[in-house]
Amino acid sequence: MGLDQKLREKQYDKIWQEYCGFLDLSMPQYMDIQNRLMLEQIELYSNCELGRRIMKGQKPTTVNEYRKVVPLTKYEDYADILLPKVESALPGKPMVWIETTWEGGKNPVKVAPYTEGMINCLKTYCVTIIILASSNKKGEIVLSGGENFLYGMAPLPYLTGLVPHLISSSMSVNFLPTIEEAESMSFKQRNKVGFELGIQKGIDLFFGLSSIIVKMGDSFAAGSSSGKDFSVLKNSPKMNYRLLKAWIKRKEDNNPILPKDIWKLKGLVCSGTDSATLKKKMEYYWGVKPLEIFGGTEPTCIATETWNKNGLVLFPDICFYEFIPKSEMEKNLEDPLYVPKTYLLNELLTGIEYELVISNFKGGAFARYRTGDMFKCLSLNDEEDNIQLPQFVYVDRDPRFIDIAGFTRISEVTICQAIELSKLDVTEWFAVKEFDGLKRSLLHLYVEVGSEGIRGPMTKDIIKEHLSIYFRYVDTDFSNLKSLLGIDPLKVTIIPTGTISQFYTAFGRRLRKMNPSHFDLIEVLKIAQGGNEVF
Template sequence: MRFQDKLREVSQSELWEEYCGFLELTVEEFMKIQKRLLREQMELWGKSGIGRRILGGRIPENIDEFRRMVPLTTYEDYADMLLQKEDSVLPAKPILWIQTTWEGGRHPIKVAPYTKSMLDTYKDNMMACFMLATSSQKGQFDLSPRDHMLYALAPLPYATGLLPVLLGEEMDVEFLPPVKEAEKMSFSERNKKGFKMGMGKGIEYFFGLGSVTYFVSRSLAAMQKSSSGKGGLSKLSSISPKMLLRLIRARGRCKEENRELMPKDLFQLKGFMCAGTDNKCYKDDLEKLWGIRPMEIFAGTEPTCIGTETWSRNGMYFFPDACFYEFIPEREMERNLADPLYVPHTLLMDEVSPGEKYELVITVLKGGAFARYRVGDVYRCEGIGNKEEGTRIPRFSYVDRIPTIIDIAGFTRITEHSISSAVKLSGLAIEEWFAQKEFNEENHPLLHIYVELKRGQMISSAVSVQVIRDHLSVYFKYVDQDYTDLKKILGMDPLKITILKTGTFQNYESKFGGLLRRINPPEYEVSRLLQEQFSVAPDGRY
């Protein structure tokens, strides 16, 4: 039975129990589900081609053995088989393959197989997200098959392309513009058409990467300014009488308040969801623009849909049936970064502590390919349960990617290799560098690269901060398509350059020993490096 049929035949309380009942679990009950599903997955995975290769033909008999025998894995452990899409080596037959960026400038893509059971679980958890996005309290939600959703998603084979497919199996929600039409349009064309259609039909749901939803939301004002032209948003024939009245009132109110038109002046969202990295940078602005705070979810190519906030918007809870979760404590992660041969130990969901940060490790259930897989994401445990929500399981917030990756607005996967490639291709006389993810005065993310020029290099206006920035920007776009998309889709060029005094890195190594980590080094190391350091002015002078 489709969800929209259940809406007519089943009570809200029963639907809440079916889809959101996991919020009622105790930690013990959560772990019982986790361990039961992992035992089922161990049977499938251990006997598969992938499992036999990683385990060397051994089969773990229990969960403790599974965690001892299966090493922590990364995509390199699966790449040769998965990139060939070899069904025969998988634990179960996939229905489709989902794709994403692997590492800009080095590995173009990575793919992940999805079985029918995985997709069924994804669909149920996605419906739970929609229910929670429209809720204001426990047991209450507002979904209707007559609703409309603004299309701001990447199509299949990307993970966000699953949403219209799976949602369509459950409800006749109308996407604006229609999915097949939207997939043939440019990003700008989709925005204009979506808002234009929304003026005639209304918009009840909005979902996308936090950075993308922010850009789309801000673009509404610009579209309104140019709407008097042919085909603009204000074309009377395309606007319903209800929306026309709302538009007239909104423009009058904005004029009185001396501000630009905002989406909240025209649309009343029931549900607003955002995913990806850096959502914390955009949530406050998005709430101001739409009058409703976006609910954060976590979904990814390898892990599927694994977590969601609730009506309180105060931390995410993991679904117990998508993956088996392990957590590498921050101190263990840092020790492993300093010594790649060190094997970090992991904790389970019933062992995490409030206030601590953890790198997430997953085993995908229901026939998934990945076991004890390091996703590359860091979470903070915000607490065990929440009295206001009546929950008792751990609650998390998304922090960022692991320190060796700089992710900007959910688009890039910048690594030491991609920066080194850009520096080499640029031909600039850069001797040493390190890079950090930082945030500007608007709290938006940027890539800050500190460079030291080669000894004897003439420091002049010809080798200025702007010259280096311009050169590296060109080559980043060359080696990393996702970096290009930042500019193309979001109008962002997040690169910031600081030139350091010649000899800075050598002095650091002499004084403290060891090399500075190239990507996101610890704060205390950066402070040491910059002690008594005078950066070079934009014109090249000290």
């Protein structure tokens, strides 16, 4: 029996158990699932070229042995097999290859294979997410089938492009615009058509990047003041009634019409590195508390908040999870030869930040893979809702990367390339991720200039203008931040020549180029300000 029929027959208990039952697992039950599926994956690894290489020709018989034999890995360890898509070397046959950006000009893209088992698991959890997004208490099902779903996702080959296909194969929804139309449209076209259709037919569900959801709210509020996009001829009577009420309210309050004045969403799903900072703004625009999820190309979608929308819970049967405490990660950043310790889900402490390490289940490619994503453990359980599993909040990418609005990841390599191509006389630099007054992330680049720059008209505005051009050249996603989100993501500060070398002399260690620690940043700026030339 399909989900649509279960919804028609109001078999809500069965639906909840099928899609959300994992939230009733005890920690021992959860770890049993993790260990059983990891042993199955080891068997698949042992029978393929990639697995034999990763496991150094050995075949571990326990999960602990696997963790001792297999080193922590990064994408470079897989690139020679995955980038040319050598399927014969993999532990499972891919049904689809998912793509994402890597490191700009040096390594433009990376790809990941998704097997049938991975896709089936992801398909189930797509429905789980919609159920939880539209519920406010345990066991609540408000879906009826046939909901109107605003399409706010990047199309295939990105991971989000797989989601509408999986949802539509599980339940009846009406994507606005349709999947086929959306995939042939630009981002701006998709938004425009989606809003037009939403005004005609109504919107029940919406999933998108947090930065996009907020931008769409901004754009809607700005456009509503003119009313030029509100044509009543094609609208349903119900939508015209809502429009009339919203217009009357706007005239009385002298405020713009917001999306929540037009649509009464059942559920709003968000993802992205800046979700935590934008949640209140999303709720303000759209009228419902958003449900945050977490996913990535290598791990797939692996976590969701529950009906309370107050912390991420990891799905038990998509990946095997290990966690590197932040203190261990920082030792590795200082000394690349240091091997950081990892801990399992039942070994964590609250209040600690961890880098996530994953091993794919169901024939996926990645083993003990460092995702570079940082999570903070909020609690080991939720007594109020009787959830016995840890809950997390996504913090950010690890300090080696600066993620801007979920669109682009700036690395040391990216910045070095941009500076080299610009031919600017920049002799030293370091970069910090910051947030502006609207809680939008940006890249703050501190630079020292050489003698030619000092003698010439080398101002921060000139440096910013030149580097912005080359960032857009090296990383095409960088240009999308301005054109799609209206964000100017680069800020430049010139510091006195010799500041960074003085830091090394004073502390006996080099300043990290990407996201120096909070206290190192304070110390280096003290040195810079001592020169009275920071601008």
